[in-house]
Amino acid sequence: MKCRTCGGKAAVNMRQHKLALCKEHYLEWIPGQVERFIEKYAMFTRQEKILVAVSGGKDSLSLWDILQRLGYQADGLYICLGIDEGIHYSSESQRLTEAFAVANGLKLHVVDIQKEYGQTVPEYAHRTHRGQTKPCSVCGLIKRHEMNRVARDLGYDVLATGHNLDDEAATLFGNTLTWSGDYLLRQGPVLPGTPGLARKVKPLCRLYEREMLAYALLRGIDYIYDECPFAEDATSIYYKELLNRLENDRPGVKLSFYLTFLEARRNGLFADREQVAAELHPCPRCGQPTSSDGLCSFCKMTDRLGAATTVKEG
Amino acid sequence: MKCRTCGGKAAVNMRQHKLALCKEHYLEWIPGQVERFIEKYAMFTRQEKILVAVSGGKDSLSLWDILQRLGYQADGLYICLGIDEGIHYSSESQRLTEAFAVANGLKLHVVDIQKEYGQTVPEYAHRTHRGQTKPCSVCGLIKRHEMNRVARDLGYDVLATGHNLDDEAATLFGNTLTWSGDYLLRQGPVLPGTPGLARKVKPLCRLYEREMLAYALLRGIDYIYDECPFAEDATSIYYKELLNRLENDRPGVKLSFYLTFLEARRNGLFADREQVAAELHPCPRCGQPTSSDGLCSFCKMTDRLGAATTVKEG
Numbered sequence: 205m206k207c208r209t210c211g212g213k214a215a216v217n218m219r220q221h222k223l224a225l226c227k228e229h230y231l232e233w234i235p236g237q238v239e240r241f242i243e244k245y246a247m248f249t250r251q252e253k254i255l256v257a258v259s260g261g262k263d264s265l266s267l268w269d270i271l272q273r274l275g276y277q278a279d280g281l282y283i284c285l286g287i288d289e290g291i292h293y294s295s296e297s298q299r300l301t302e303a304f305a306v307a308n309g310l311k312l313h314v315v316d317i318q319k320e321y322g323q324t325v326p327e328y329a330h331r332t333h334r335g336q337t338k339p340c341s342v343c344g345l346i347k348r349h350e351m352n353r354v355a356r357d358l359g360y361d362v363l364a365t366g367h368n369l370d371d372e373a374a375t376l377f378g379n380t381l382t383w384s385g386d387y388l389l390r391q392g393p394v395l396p397g398t399p400g401l402a403r404k405v406k407p408l409c410r411l412y413e414r415e416m417l418a419y420a421l422l423r424g425i426d427y428i429y430d431e432c433p434f435a436e437d438a439t440s441i442y443y444k445e446l447l448n449r450l451e452n453d454r455p456g457v458k459l460s461f462y463l464t465f466l467e468a469r470r471n472g473l474f475a476d477r478e479q480v481a482a483e484l485h486p487c488p489r490c491g492q493p494t495s496s497d498g499l500c501s502f503c504k505m506t507d508r509l510g511a512a513t514t515v516k517e518g
Numbered sequence: 519m520k521c522r523t524c525g526g527k528a529a530v531n532m533r534q535h536k537l538a539l540c541k542e543h544y545l546e547w548i549p550g551q552v553e554r555f556i557e558k559y560a561m562f563t564r565q566e567k568i569l570v571a572v573s574g575g576k577d578s579l580s581l582w583d584i585l586q587r588l589g590y591q592a593d594g595l596y597i598c599l600g601i602d603e604g605i606h607y608s609s610e611s612q613r614l615t616e617a618f619a620v621a622n623g624l625k626l627h628v629v630d631i632q633k634e635y636g637q638t639v640p641e642y643a644h645r646t647h648r649g650q651t652k653p654c655s656v657c658g659l660i661k662r663h664e665m666n667r668v669a670r671d672l673g674y675d676v677l678a679t680g681h682n683l684d685d686e687a688a689t690l691f692g693n694t695l696t697w698s699g700d701y702l703l704r705q706g707p708v709l710p711g712t713p714g715l716a717r718k719v720k721p722l723c724r725l726y727e728r729e730m731l732a733y734a735l736l737r738g739i740d741y742i743y744d745e746c747p748f749a750e751d752a753t754s755i756y757y758k759e760l761l762n763r764l765e766n767d768r769p770g771v772k773l774s775f776y777l778t779f780l781e782a783r784r785n786g787l788f789a790d791r792e793q794v795a796a797e798l799h800p801c802p803r804c805g806q807p808t809s810s811d812g813l814c815s816f817c818k819m820t821d822r823l824g825a826a827t828t829v830k831e832g
Contacts, residue, residue, distance in 0.1 A: 223731075355658050380694055381771065381775050381778075382774065382775075383778040383779050383782035385785070446763075446764065457695065460696070461695050461697075464695075464696050464697040468699050471699070472789050473697065473699045473702070473788060474787060474788055474789060475788060475789045475790070477789060512734060
């Protein structure tokens with residue numbers, strides 16, 4: 205297999221694109237693709253301040269690397285979840301993230317959930333009804349809240365996450381199996397900002413997981429190999445495996461599933477639901493928009509569990 | 519495993535419904551379910567004249583059997599496609615259908631495509647560009663046209679087909695993978711009649727394929743076991759296998775995928791597309807509604823291939 209650009213030995217072959225490239229041209233091609241998606245979906249400009257949510261994994265570190273290479277103003281945000289589980293998951297991913305920031309001269313913000321709110325994410329998961337069956341759901345709630353809070357408080361224009369195509373296709377698949385209207389109407393490369401919520405963008409949403417893996421490896425990025433120990437049984441991993449089987453039989457189906465969805469929605473497949481956005485109001489405690497009565501889900505959880513702790517100690 | 523109704527030995531266990539039944543109560547339960555779906559989706563009444571499309575397979579013969587047992591006025595329509603392929607597929611399925619009609623004292627209409635239009639379905643498939651890669655697509659076009667024609671010409675109120683849940687879920691899955699808006703907006707238990715097109719209903723749409731198989735076997739219905747020899751590589755079979763794997767891991771997912779789709783659409787997930795229906799006009803030859811310019815797809819095909827034959831013979 206030869207590189208399409210230079211004819212040298214190919215390092216990566218992408219069946220779905222009928223494209224093989226050598227290491228050098230692959231490491232050029234990926235940022236070129238990301239730049240194209242940033243412009244196509246009007247994610248942000250070089251004048252805007254970007255906050256990249258970095259977990260220490262291959263996707264988010266590669267995203268940060270690519271944005272830096274492309275000349276965007278991108279600072280990092282690491283959220284320490286306090287996950288240990290015998291493999292020092294959080295401390296190891298924090299170490300790798302900090303090392304990446306130092307090596308590249310990048311600015312990194314660190315939020316420690318336990319220091320900020322008194323409990324780690326596993327503790328929150330363990331002590332909530334939702335978290336006992338779905339720890340990833342509680343973790344997601346906490347991360348979304350904190351990403352929004354930091355982006356707003358520090359004046360970032362946009363929040364970028366490292367979701368790749370496999371993540372997006374699996375989410376779409378899950379939302380389609382249950383026809384979850386609110387999610388189907390919102391999922392996409394860009395979630396526009398609203399009062400109190402930063403714009404959210406996913407510059408890697410059209411790149412396959414294995415493309416990002418190849419980028420991180422060829423670029424020599426030192427990332428955390430382990431999956432989060434709580435995610436092992438996660439539904440999203442099940443959907444990813446199923447989509448991988450489909451992709452194996454029909455190269456490109458994952459991408460076309462996602463792209464035809466975006467296209468159909470842009471062409472008006474779904475009904476407008478502007479009233480949904482209108483029903484949001486600011487949480488009286490944190491100020492982030494919520495559809496709940498009273499406090500938002502995050503403040504309800506921290507409020508309730510914080511109060512329980514106080515009673516116990518008193 | 520015991521029958522939930524009588525405590526006797528169960529003949530069928532339905533994991534997705536957490537329900538096991540003996541032969542006698544299963545053969546009562548299935549028509550009861552079908553009656554419930556007919557009423558729920560307002561498919562037809564006992565005063566209306568129903569034309570059942572029967573292929574000689576387990577689903578359509580069982581449907582005809584059930585409608586008769588429930589006291590509906592249901593005549594049959596068998597369309598002879600002229601498929602032989604060494605296994606006498608069409609002649610054998612016609613023989614079984616006719617035997618069923620005679621044994622049950624039911625009225626059966628038979629249309630022979632070759633006698634009516636000069637060529638068998640495999641000949642049409644072979645001689646059209648579309649048919650060479652997708653013979654099922656040409657066959658579907660012909661069957662839809664003929665079912666509509668007979669229903670209209672003979673004054674039936676409604677056309678019933680034996681599509682089961684596995685058929686519907688596979689179709690929905692395929693239309694979702696490509697987000698085919700027009701199909702997503704139309705697929706369902708009832709397709710309302712329009713000028714020139716009979717109402718179409720699918721009374722078995724919520725029953726699993728294996729439930730229909732069990733019904734046909736326990737009821738002693740003699741049906742054609744072979745799949746159509748042209749369907750072996752069909753995409754729908756691929757999707758059915760994929761959904762079966764999913765169902766195996768999560769009993770009930772096939773049904774919930776279909777039902778949550780219907781519910782989301784009823785609740786307004788999709789945009790209204792009334793203008794699409796308005797753009798249909800009657801085909802100048804057969805009178806059936808079409809969105810094509812000039813002749814409908816069926817008349818275009820028979821016209822073109824008929825003309826070619828004439829030239830050859832002349």
